[in-house]
Amino acid sequence: MTYYKTVLIVFSISFSIPLNLLAQSFTKTIISGVHWYDQHQNTVSAHGAGVLKEGTTFYLFGEFKRDDSNAFNGFSCYSSKNLSDWKFENVVLPVQSNGRLSNDKVGERPKVLKNPKTGEYIMFMHTDDLNYKDPVVGYATSNTIDGTYQFQGPLLFKGKPIKRWDMGVFQDSDGQGYLVMHHGDLYRLSADYKSITQQITTQATKCESPVIFKKNGIYFWLGSGLTGWERNDNFYYTAKSLEGPWEYQGTFAPKGTLTYNSQSTFVLPIKGSKDTTYVYMGDRWSHPKQNASATYVWQPLQIHEKRLTIPEFFQNWKISIQTGEWEKACFTGKIIENNDPEINYEGSWEHHTQGEDFSDSYANEEGAKLTYTFEGSQIGMVGVASSDKGYAQVTIQNAKGKEILSNVIDMYCKYPEASLKFLSPKFPKGIYTISISVLGEHWFWTEKSGKKSGSSDVSVSLDKFIIN
Numbered sequence: 001m002t003y004y005k006t007v008l009i010v011f012s013i014s015f016s017i018p019l020n021l022l023a024q025s026f027t028k029t030i031i032s033g034v035h036w037y038d039q040h041q042n043t044v045s046a047h048g049a050g051v052l053k054e055g056t057t058f059y060l061f062g063e064f065k066r067d068d069s070n071a072f073n074g075f076s077c078y079s080s081k082n083l084s085d086w087k088f089e090n091v092v093l094p095v096q097s098n099g100r101l102s103n104d105k106v107g108e109r110p111k112v113l114k115n116p117k118t119g120e121y122i123m124f125m126h127t128d129d130l131n132y133k134d135p136v137v138g139y140a141t142s143n144t145i146d147g148t149y150q151f152q153g154p155l156l157f158k159g160k161p162i163k164r165w166d167m168g169v170f171q172d173s174d175g176q177g178y179l180v181m182h183h184g185d186l187y188r189l190s191a192d193y194k195s196i197t198q199q200i201t202t203q204a205t206k207c208e209s210p211v212i213f214k215k216n217g218i219y220f221w222l223g224s225g226l227t228g229w230e231r232n233d234n235f236y237y238t239a240k241s242l243e244g245p246w247e248y249q250g251t252f253a254p255k256g257t258l259t260y261n262s263q264s265t266f267v268l269p270i271k272g273s274k275d276t277t278y279v280y281m282g283d284r285w286s287h288p289k290q291n292a293s294a295t296y297v298w299q300p301l302q303i304h305e306k307r308l309t310i311p312e313f314f315q316n317w318k319i320s321i322q323t324g325e326w327e328k329a330c331f332t333g334k335i336i337e338n339n340d341p342e343i344n345y346e347g348s349w350e351h352h353t354q355g356e357d358f359s360d361s362y363a364n365e366e367g368a369k370l371t372y373t374f375e376g377s378q379i380g381m382v383g384v385a386s387s388d389k390g391y392a393q394v395t396i397q398n399a400k401g402k403e404i405l406s407n408v409i410d411m412y413c414k415y416p417e418a419s420l421k422f423l424s425p426k427f428p429k430g431i432y433t434i435s436i437s438v439l440g441e442h443w444f445w446t447e448k449s450g451k452k453s454g455s456s457d458v459s460v461s462l463d464k465f466i467i468n
C-alpha cells in the first residue's frame with residue numbers, strides 16, 4: 001500500500017497536467033529519460049558529453065558507448081539546430097590501434113573547445129585502464145569541428161600528465177581556457193590549449209563529473225558524489241573568482257531525487273534575444289547496457305544570483321533558440337491503460353491498482369511479454385520505475401510484420417517513479433505492433449569503494465501507452 005501511495009505522488013508531480021487534456025506534439029521538445037534518435041533512427045550515443053556551438057549549429061560530443069564493457073568505443077559527434085533533432089555526424093575520435101585510447105582502455109567525458117587564437121578545435125578527455133587505476137587527462141586536435149580528431153597524448157603540466165579522472169573544461173569570456181578536475185583542482189590552459197601553465201586552485205571542491213559555468217560574474221561549479229554509475233544528489237559551489245574561495249551551496253535538485261536520476265556532465269547556455277537559459281546536461285547511466293539503455297536528463301536551470309536550482313522535473317520541455325526562453329511541454333495523445341482488453345499478455349503478469357488514478361501491470365519472469373497493435377505514428381510508454389526493475393526489450397513491427405525498431409530500456413530507479421520510459425521515433429501513419437518483454441537482466445556496478453549498486457530484480461512495468 002505504502003509503496004503505491006509513494007508512486008502516486010511522484011506520478012502526479014511528473015504529470016501535473018492530466019496526460020490527455022493538453023494538445024502538444026512530442027517533436028521539437030527536450031525529453032529526459034528516454035532514447036533520442038538520430039536521422040537513421042539509431043539511438044543517440046553521446047554520454048559524458050559537452051556541446052560546442054558554431055554558427056547556428058550545436059555540436060554534441062560524447063562517449064560512443066557499448067553494451068558489454070566500459071572499453072573505449074570512440075567519441076561521437078551529433079549536430080542539431082534546435083536541441084531536439086540530432087544528426088549523427090561521425091565517430092570523430094575512433095578507437096586507436098594502440099596507446100591510451102585503444103580498445104582495451106577507457107575514454108570518457110570528451111569536451112571540445114575552439115581555441116580563439118589558432119582557430120583549432122581541441123578535445124580533452126579522461127583516459128584510463130579498464131580498472132580505472134591509470135587515469136590521465138589527454139587531448140586531441142582537429143582543424144574542423146566535426147573531426148577527425150587526432151589524439152595527441154597526455155596534456156602536460158610542468159612536463160607531467162594530470163593523473164586524475166573526471167574532468168571538464170571551461171572557456172571564460174576573455175577566451176582563456178581552463179581544465180576542471182574532480183576533487184577540485186583547476187588549471188589554466190596555455191594560449192594554444194595544448195598544455196597547462198598554472199594550477200589556480202587545489203582541492204576547492206570534492207566531487208566527480210565537474211562542470212564550471214559563469215553567469216553575471218558568478219562562477220558555478222557543479223559535481224556529483226562518488227557512486228560510480230549509480231545516481232546521487234549532485235551539488236554545487238560558487239565563487240566570484242576562479243581562484244576562489246569556492247563556497248559550498250548544497251544540492252540544486254530536491255534532495256532524494258538523486259538529481260532526477262542523473263549525473264552532471266555540462267551546462268549549456270542558450271543566449272537568445274530575450275533571455276539566456278542555462279541547460280543542465282546530465283547522464284542517466286545504465287551499466288553494462290550504456291549504449292542501449294543509458295539516457296539523458298537535460299533540464300532548464302533556474303539561477304538567482306548564486307542560487308542554482310532545478311526545482312521541478314520537466315520530463316518534456318522546449319526552448320526557443322531565438323529568444324532563449326523555455327517553457328514546459330506536456331505529453332498528449334490517446335491513452336491506453338494497461339488493463340485494456342486489446343493488450344495481449346503472455347507469461348505471468350500481475351496487475352496492481354491504487355484508487356482510480358494509478359495502476360500498472362508488471363512481470364519479473366524472463367520472456368514474459370505483452371503486445372499491442374495500434375494505429376498512429378508514434379507510441380510512448382509510461383512505466384513505474386523502481387529499485388527492483390530491470391531491462392525491457394521493446395520492439396515495433398509494421399503492418400507486414402517487419403521489425404522496424406528494437407531497443408532495450410532500463411526501468412530502474414532507486415525510488416518508485418512513474419514516468420515516460422519509452423518514446424518511439426515518428427513513423428508514417430499506419431498500423432504497428434509494439435511488444436515489451438522482460439529481458440531477465442538488470443543494471444549493476446561495483447563502486448570504487450567496493451560497494452555494489454544496481455537493481456535487485458529484473459521486473460518490467462507498464463502503466464499506460466500514449467499514442468499519436
Ligand code: GLA
Pocket residue numbers: 048108109165166208209227228229230263
Ligand atoms: C563515475 C564517473 C564516470 C565513470 C564512472 C565509472 O561515475 O563520473 O565518468 O568514470 O564513475 O565508475
